[in-house]
Amino acid sequence: MIYYILGGLLIGIILGIYCPFALPLEYAKLLSVAVLAGLDAVLGGIRAAMEGKYDTEVFISGFFVNGILSAILCYAGNMLGIDLYMVAVLIFGMRIFQNLAIIRRLYIGK
Amino acid sequence: MKEPVKLDLKARIVVGLVFVVLGFMLSVQFKTTERQKSIHFERVEDLSERLKSVEAEKEQLEDELDNLRKNGSGALVDSEMERLMLLAGTTEVRGKGVEIVLDDSSIPSRAGENPNLYIIHDEDLLRVLNELRAAGAEAIALNDQRIVAMSEVRCAGPTVSVNNVRSAPPYTIKAIGDPKNLNSALRLRGGVVETFEFWGIHVKINTSDDVHIPAFKGMRAFEYAQPVEKEEGKK
Numbered sequence: 549m550i551y552y553i554l555g556g557l558l559i560g561i562i563l564g565i566y567c568p569f570a571l572p573l574e575y576a577k578l579l580s581v582a583v584l585a586g587l588d589a590v591l592g593g594i595r596a597a598m599e600g601k602y603d604t605e606v607f608i609s610g611f612f613v614n615g616i617l618s619a620i621l622c623y624a625g626n627m628l629g630i631d632l633y634m635v636a637v638l639i640f641g642m643r644i645f646q647n648l649a650i651i652r653r654l655y656i657g658k
Numbered sequence: 659m660k661e662p663v664k665l666d667l668k669a670r671i672v673v674g675l676v677f678v679v680l681g682f683m684l685s686v687q688f689k690t691t692e693r694q695k696s697i698h699f700e701r702v703e704d705l706s707e708r709l710k711s712v713e714a715e716k717e718q719l720e721d722e723l724d725n726l727r728k729n730g731s732g733a734l735v736d737s738e739m740e741r742l743m744l745l746a747g748t749t750e751v752r753g754k755g756v757e758i759v760l761d762d763s764s765i766p767s768r769a770g771e772n773p774n775l776y777i778i779h780d781e782d783l784l785r786v787l788n789e790l791r792a793a794g795a796e797a798i799a800l801n802d803q804r805i806v807a808m809s810e811v812r813c814a815g816p817t818v819s820v821n822n823v824r825s826a827p828p829y830t831i832k833a834i835g836d837p838k839n840l841n842s843a844l845r846l847r848g849g850v851v852e853t854f855e856f857w858g859i860h861v862k863i864n865t866s867d868d869v870h871i872p873a874f875k876g877m878r879a880f881e882y883a884q885p886v887e888k889e890e891g892k893k
Contacts, residue, residue: 552670555674556675557680564689565689570689576690579683590677607676611679
């Protein structure tokens with residue numbers, strides 16, 4: 549399993565580096581929020597796996613829906629003059645740390 | 659810790675694809691951030707380059723200006739310019755001269771007599787100015803208004819207007835010229851000062867070695883007068 553994960557990550561990074569497509573600067577924030585959402589989904593998935601509740605469909609839908617939704621929300625926030633970007637970063641950051649804490653405890657086994 | 663969940667091949671591939679997407683997003687984001695940084699650097703470099711070129715241009719223009727000043731103003735032009743500026747009264751001047759202070763009379767006017775006789779009028783001032791000019795005054799100022807060729811001295815209510823600036827008594831007239839000549843011209847028997855004294859108008863004349871006369875401050879645009887070309891003027 550770990551090989552699939554690392555392999556996929558590596559392929560993705562290489563693709564991204566050699567991709568001629570560059571993101572316009574005004575969309576960099578949106579992508580950063582989407583990345584954060586993706587990381588949150590991954591950590592959530594790991595946690596679920598360690599708790600034995602893992603479900604591929606939940607994981608994949610969480611990954612894409614959260615990422616796209618957060619990007620759309622930030623875009624709308626930009627248009628409305630509300631910094632939803634901040635909110636997304638805060639929430640996803642908090643969840644990432646929470647998930648990390650739970651994973652740590654599960655790993656230690658207490 | 660429970661045993662990790664076992665996934666079938668399809669699920670593994672799907673999860674792998676999800677990570678492909680994540681990796682892709684990460685590296686694109688990284689690239690974008692890098693580009694942003696490099697754009698900042700480029701901007702700094704660009705701006706400093708422009709600063710350099712503008713400074714070089716400025717130096718070049720200053721040199722050019724110096725050159726033009728050197729070439730454009732010989733000693734002859736300079737002295738002519740100075741003479742004209744003195745004549746026009748556009749420079750501050752100093753030199754030997756007199757300072758005259760005039761103030762309204764303190765004698766109370768008697769009943770039935772015209773009180774106007776006891777206060778200073780534009781005509782009185784003009785007489786003083788005229789006398790000074792006749793005595794060879796080179797520069798004159800009334801209450802620090804330089805008297806030039808087009809200056810008016812005119813009553814404006816209780817004040818006197820010179821170069822469109824009003825001032826009230828006491829009037830201080832400064833004149834540059836031979837102090838002795840100027841003084842004696844004013845104190846001629848039957849002259850201006852004697853007349854003033856008759857009506858009780860205070861006159862104080864001080865001769866001084868260093869009289870300061872300010873420059874003409876107004877700007878005069880010539881609306882109607884046009885210089886005539888020499889050929890036309892000869893006829």
